[in-house]
Amino acid sequence: MTFTIGIIGGTGEIGEGIAMRLSPLYDVVVGSRDTDKAETSCECCISSQKEQGVVCTLRGGSNQDALLASDIVILAIPFKHLVTTVESLHGFEDKIVISPINPMERAGHFIYTPPEEGSAAMKLAAMLPDSARVCTAFNNISGNRWRALDTELDYSVPVCGDDAEAKGIVMDLINRISLLKSYDAGPLSSSHIVESITPLLLNIARFNGMKDVGIIFR
Numbered sequence: 001m002t003f004t005i006g007i008i009g010g011t012g013e014i015g016e017g018i019a020m021r022l023s024p025l026y027d028v029v030v031g032s033r034d035t036d037k038a039e040t041s042c043e044c045c046i047s048s049q050k051e052q053g054v055v056c057t058l059r060g061g062s063n064q065d066a067l068l069a070s071d072i073v074i075l076a077i078p079f080k081h082l083v084t085t086v087e088s089l090h091g092f093e094d095k096i097v098i099s100p101i102n103p104m105e106r107a108g109h110f111i112y113t114p115p116e117e118g119s120a121a122m123k124l125a126a127m128l129p130d131s132a133r134v135c136t137a138f139n140n141i142s143g144n145r146w147r148a149l150d151t152e153l154d155y156s157v158p159v160c161g162d163d164a165e166a167k168g169i170v171m172d173l174i175n176r177i178s179l180l181k182s183y184d185a186g187p188l189s190s191s192h193i194v195e196s197i198t199p200l201l202l203n204i205a206r207f208n209g210m211k212d213v214g215i216i217f218r
């Protein structure tokens with residue numbers, strides 16, 4: 001099935017990397033608060049893909065454009081901007097909404113700092129209309145790895161969500177990207193477990209002199 005994927009904050013570390021990997025497979029709209037920045041990011045994606053001999057379909061626009069054009073929207077923004085960004089947009093009804101957002105702070109080492117709703121994904125779901133189907137995914141893969149198009153992505157991707165159809169669509173999308181393999185990680189209320197893995201990975205990288213640490217379930 002073909003989908004249009006909108007990426008809100010699609011110019012950032014992870015958003016741009018996800019756009020690079022998804023645009024050869026799907027129609028992608030890179031969103032930004034600044035449409036010129038979104039277009040520049042798309043040019044960067046297209047030229048990186050060309051170097052790999054890959055043709056991709058993507059265009060830039062505002063975050064609102066990316067949301068309205070999409071069937072599936074990825075919220076690739078820092079947790080601290082989640083509320084203001086969601087409040088500034090309309091049209092989440094009936095969308096599949098993917099949250100890769102990890103609320104955390106750095107105080108020497110990384111600490112998971114969830115909101116009172118329990119996780120970023122639960123906070124997001126509470127702000128959206130009931131018909132929006134939120135899934136947690138892509139929380140534990142570094143932006144560097146998304147952008148390194150000359151290497152495969154060979155990680156496991158846990159997915160949380162309450163709508164079985166939406167979760168199936170997201171898991172299928174993940175399984176089409178490089179060597180990623182998706183796993184059902186339970187209901188949306190389990191998202192805090194997935195989000196909290198990222199500060200663990202960053203601490204392991206930091207204290208053990210490693211880079212881009214990820215997870216593989218075996």
Ligand SMILES: NC(=O)c1ccc[n+]([C@@H]2O[C@H](COP(=O)([O-])OP(=O)(O)OC[C@H]3O[C@@H](n4cnc5c(N)ncnc54)[C@H](OP(=O)(O)O)[C@@H]3O)[C@@H](O)[C@H]2O)c1
Binds near residue numbers: 009010078101198
């Ligand atoms: N970076 C990673 O390796 C990684 C890995 C896994 C998960 N994540 C999660 O993915 C999310 C994005 O991370 P990131 O590192 O990609 O973030 P980022 O590069 O710091 O920011 C992403 C985008 O957010 C937008 N933004 C910045 N300030 C904003 C504001 N005040 N209001 C609205 N939008 C604003 C910017 O887009 P415009 O300026 O174009 O609007 C920016 O390009 C985070 O929640 C993070 O926890 C990141």
